[in-house]
Amino acid sequence: MNAVWYPSPSYTQGSHLERLMQALGLEDYDALYRFSVESPEAFWSKTLELLGIEWFQPYERVVDLSNGPQWPRWFVGGRLNLAHNATTRHAQGPKAQQLALIWEGEDGALVRLTYRELERQVAQTANALRRLGVRKGDRVGIFLPMLPETAISALAVARIGAIFIPIFSGYGAEAAATRLKDAGAKLLITADGFFRRGRAVPMKPTADEAVRLSGTVEKVLVVRRLGTNVAMEEGRDYVWQEVVPQEAPTAHTEAMDSMDPFMLIYTSGTTGRPKGTVHYHAGFPLKAAQDMAHLFDLRSGEVLFWFTDMGWMMGPWAILGALILGATVFLYEGAPDYPGPDRLWAMVERHGITHLGISPTLVRALIPHGTEPIQKHDLSSLRILGSTGEPWNPEPYLWFFEQVGGGRCPIINYSGGTEVSGGILGCTVYRPIKPTGFNTAVPGIKAAVLNEAGQPVTGQVGELAVLAPWPGMTKGFWQDPERYQRTYWSRFENVWVHGDWAMVDEEGHWFILGRSDDTLKIAGKRVGPAELESAATAHPAVREAGAIGVPHEVKGETAVLFVVLRPEFTPSESLAAEIADAVAEALGKPMRPERVHFVPDLPKTRNAKVMRRLIKAAYLGEPTGDTSALENPEALEPIRALAQGDA
Incomplete structure (x- = not known):
């Protein structure tokens, strides 16, 4: 797969990374990344210095690992407050009259705060x-x-x-x-x-x-x-x-x-009570700011808008990261396509947004509106596009890149999670970017793809893992340390296993293939649901698709595909067969879905992440567990009905 975006001086010059490389005497990005994982204390000290983080009492040591990598103590002896670093220090300096926050209500109400x-x-x-x-x-x-x-x-x-x-x-x-x-x-x-x-x-x-x-x-x-x-x-x-x-x-x-908590943010589990991830003053906010600086290159005076909710990690991430960097965060209350399909693009033009982050699912939902809503608005303020939440399919990725970004703005694909305080994988403007992928592990994150024996592999699908602790990793789960250790540290000794299937190629480009608990194993071969969904959405009739694995007597597991059609197409057995054949042609006959079902919608969270585990549970007639994160729980009912018909 060839790159679609390449670095240029307009992106690298004056960037946060350029300043960091100059300060450390490093000649290129590859040298910087190596330095970040080989000399983490020097890397983090210089990074926080350049970000301007202010301490009430300086830290004595970057990290103490005496309790093991599962329980690091960061910036030992340091005292600070994230609110001071996000607002007070700017309000007392030359940025006092700069816009810190812009808010727009769905009804057009507007607030601007310096x-x-x-x-x-x-x-x-x-x-x-x-x-x-x-x-x-x-x-x-x-x-x-x-x-x-x-x-x-x-x-x-x-x-x-x-x-x-x-x-x-x-x-x-x-x-x-x-x-x-x-x-x-x-x-x-x-x-x-x-x-x-x-x-x-x-x-x-x-x-x-x-x-x-x-x-x-x-x-x-x-x-x-x-x-x-x-x-x-x-x-x-x-x-x-x-x-x-x-x-x-x-x-x-x-x-x-430094390790005092400021936030408990809960993630939904398949069973049992939600997990309360514990985040501390010298963790999540600093990791958010670092990722925004090193990946998204958000600069003072620029405007970040990430379409999300405060209940998801990206809400606090956007607010705290942007403000710590002295930039402007834009918040929006309502639906992305109300009162018309151009609402997002109108807000970009109206507020001069430079950094726009939306999910692949939301992009897929906007594509049927065509390019006219985009062309009505001047999007020249955009400098960086962002995405997170789920793997991409090529078609919507390229639509976002070409139609929204005009082929000039890089898409900073970003993957990590609530427990990570941001990204494990991302993109930097210092390396070419391939469609749907990531061109780097985040600086300071010692990531690897591991095989079943726990050995790092290249060019093979394996478990995404982190081999050393980092600032921002959750300080366990609230009142449940055993569950935290079981969730992330039980697979390989002293290794964080994240729960994603991934692959890194010889050129150092990474690809996420879906959650490892979502991954199918058909006739002994692992396949990520995103691969099946990408093959399905390449068919002109398919707007979006969700793939799950179900038990099969011969293959062990087989694929079932749930398809949302474009408005001009009508469900039929022949169309289902066409879509299944398209998947087989793209991935091989063993990967042909056993069934293709047409549904009016797929269950999604408010930030448009497709919940495959709920599709699978509803289809197999199993308990769905915590469904409170869904924006459209009614989407599960047609899937339950299909299960009864297939039984």
């Missing part, structure tokens, strides 16, 4: 939280859509040394309560509601039920987004607009130990 204005509001909110009884170490739930108050809340909670729990704005009461109860949350910040596709979506009744079910929440702070009348419990509920503006615009910032 660093000085953001600092003032964070301080007021910190004082309000203290007045409501929140203290260092207390847990605070943030159950909000993407509003200015969402970012302000997170920063204020961190500023006073408390710990926030971001909760997906689309969760029902039970899912929200599970997270609040597990964390022992003392206070919940929520809203009366938000807009989605022109409809006012109430949140307060859901929040009230979640508070009741949790049994831990004592106070509720309510943002009036809609301005509707909602039930308020006296002595428990407070209105943000009535409480926060009354507070003083300056506030004390807690000096936190």
